[in-house]
Amino acid sequence: MTTPLSDLNLILDTDSYKSSHFLQYPPGTTRLFSYLESRGGRYPVTRFFGLQYILSRYLTRRVTMEMVEEARAVIEAHGEPFPYEGWRRVVEVHGGKLPLEIRAVPEGTLVPIHNVLMSCTNTDPELPWLPGWFETMLMRVWYPTTVCTQSWHIREIIRQALEDTSDRAAEELPFKLHDFGSRGVSSRESAGIGGLAHLVNFQGSDTLEALRVGRNYYGAELAGFSIPAAEHSTITSWGKEHEVDAYRNMVRQFGKPGKVYAVVSDSYDLKHAINVHWGETLRKEVEESGGTLVVRPDSGDPPAMVRLAVNALAAKYGTTTNSKGFKVLQHVRVIQGDGIDESTIRQILQNLYVDGFSAENVTFGMGGALLQKVDRDTQRFAYKASAGLIDGEYRGIYKDPVTDPGKRSKDGVLDLVEENGRMVTRQYRTFDTDFPGSLMRTVYRDGELLVQDTLEEIRGRG
Structure with a gap:
């Protein structure tokens, strides 16, 4: 051997x-x-x-x-x-x-x-x-630098949108781009150093490896944060006929005062899930829980699906209007984690603006495009x-x-x-x-x- x-x-x-x-x-x-x-x-x-x-x-x-x-x-x-x-x-x-x-x-x-x-x-x-x-x-070093660079430029896009449409830009910005990229990279090391490169600019991540690298090499006791979130398996394991029970379980498990939790809602029919399950059957329970429900579309054209979700939730849960004249959803938010890159982020933010909604209503989850869809020529590095x-x-x-x-x-x-x-x-x-x-x-x-x-x-x- x-x-x-x-x-x-x-x-x-x-x-x-x-x-x-x-x-x-x-x-x-x-x-x-x-x-x-x-x-x-x-x-x-x-x-x-x-x-x-x-x-x-x-x-x-x-x-x-x-x-x-x-x-x-x-x-x-x-x-x-x-x-x-x-x-x-x-x-x-x-x-x-x-x-x-x-x-x-x-x-x-x-x-x-x-x-x-x-x-x-x-x-x-x-x-x-x-x-x-x-x-x-x-x-x-091209890799973490390029991830950090792309993340920073997207941060500037989101920052401008928040400053234009939100009263809470400084509080909202650190958690507006969430790292979903760990499973899409080539190695554990890529997840760690790439994930931490993103956390130079933001504080939201599901890449635990980034926390390890941050603690061991950059003195960060806790480099980023996450929230409880459903995936399709945890919803579909209840069966289609009990979809609403899966959602109810999420509200009762995680809908606590001041807490935020995300629920993927397109396992079967996103419109039905929002308009009936979330918008009627569970609306009162969501509102009285004191927590913030984040609805996650996970299929279809990202800008169109976010637009659908925000408008449908606004019709069911209502909105307030901030000092800049933009609508803010009550009790609920939206996160889009499928098909997210710089281009779709720009489109989604533009749609929100046109529809009169604050950028604070939506968070972005970025996976392969954040940590893997870069190479040495993205910034043409040379030594x-x-x-x-x-x-x-x-x-x-x-x-x-x-x-x-x-x-x-x-x-x-x-x-x-x-x-x-x-x-x-x-x-x-x-x-x-x-x-x-x-x-x-x-x-x-x-x-x-x-x-x-x-x-x-x-x-x-x-």
């Missing part, structure tokens, strides 16, 4: 071809500088998040000779050369700590595209290939070498393909600063700089995590 490879061996967490690069740099190369940026994409600004998790979980781990020997055996059998002496130097000279320096903007910072977000350079002149070796791992020290002399490093000018990379030792109220990337032509006025911080050096932000600190930067 094949011997399992260690899950803890961070040397193997790279692309195969990286192992040959130590033989490819010019003789006399002692230092390389690489950087991460969003080269454009769907959104004009990114909200940086997730590096602290990567550094804390992986790059604070010490390299051992057992890891080196294991990696050497695998990579050489795999068809690549292996920098054995270099990795042995990491163990013997540096005690297994990686001689790297990583600088980054504070997590939660909103940064316009085409600017440096993170940089990496080696601190041992014998190991200039290390920043490139860890491109694979460090580049994965590139931009400067080197070769034979003691500085050299700018960049690519400039004539077939795609958008892929021209930056050269220089890069830093992010503020000039005339704008964030801009400064390009130094030397490694000997102390980065005056920098918006970036040294977050990692020589195996040690130097900065540990809390989730609350990160939330405050948006």
Whole structure:
């Protein structure tokens, strides 16, 4: 039976071809500088998040000779050369700590595209290939950053709608986009770090993994909240003829003063459920319970179904009119968790506005589109070498393909600063700089995590 490879061996967490690069740099190369940026994409600004998790979980781990020997055996059998002496130097000279320096903007910072977000350079002149070796791992910060970015931009859409139509925008906003994405992602880790990226902007989630990551890596005792909610199995297990009994049970179990609970109501016929079961049979019990019933449509065209549900509930339960002239449902709300993305959110909010309803009447549940329907090209992330020290002399490093000018990379030792109220990337032509006025911080050096932000600190930067 094949011997399992260690899950803890961070040397193997790279692309195969990286192992040959130590033989490819010019003789006399002692230092390389690489950087991460969003080269454009769907959104004009990114909200940086997730590096602290990567550094804390992986790059604070010490390299051992057992890891080196294991990696050497695998990579050489795999068809690549292996920098054995270099990795042995990491163990013997540096005690297994990686001689790297990583600088980054504070997590939660909103940064316009085409600017440096993170940089990496080696601190041992014998190991200039290390920043490139860890491109694979460090580049994965694209995922939580992209989730956080998309979530923030949707937050701004909802925030504007609430400010236009609600007297309670500040109280309502944190719970208006609920994470339903855990089952739709590729791994437990994706659920955790992606789910927490969303919780930088909101506080509603059904992704328990996000709470674990928040507590273990970002000092968050409780990163998000949820409410009791029905699914189709808990409703349909009563049988179609007892659908109203399933709903009554939800009211009696969870309809307590000040409490909120959600009930999926389209297992059979949404219109009948609202107009008869909720609107007549159970209306008085819902009203007298003191709780807030959230009706959930789960099929059909999302904007049309929300419009139907809100108007039907308004006819049965009544509304009040707030100071901005928009109607607010009494005792009930609606959550749409099927087919939700930025486009359908915009359509639903527009329908509410046209119909004279406050945006506070509806909450959105977002699953695969929130945590999985993104990729590295959503914001066109790139990690590139931009400067080197070769034979003691500085050299700018960049690519400039004539077939795609958008892929021209930056050269220089890069830093992010503020000039005339704008964030801009400064390009130094030397490694000997102390980065005056920098918006970036040294977050990692020589195996040690130097900065540990809390989730609350990160939330405050948006």
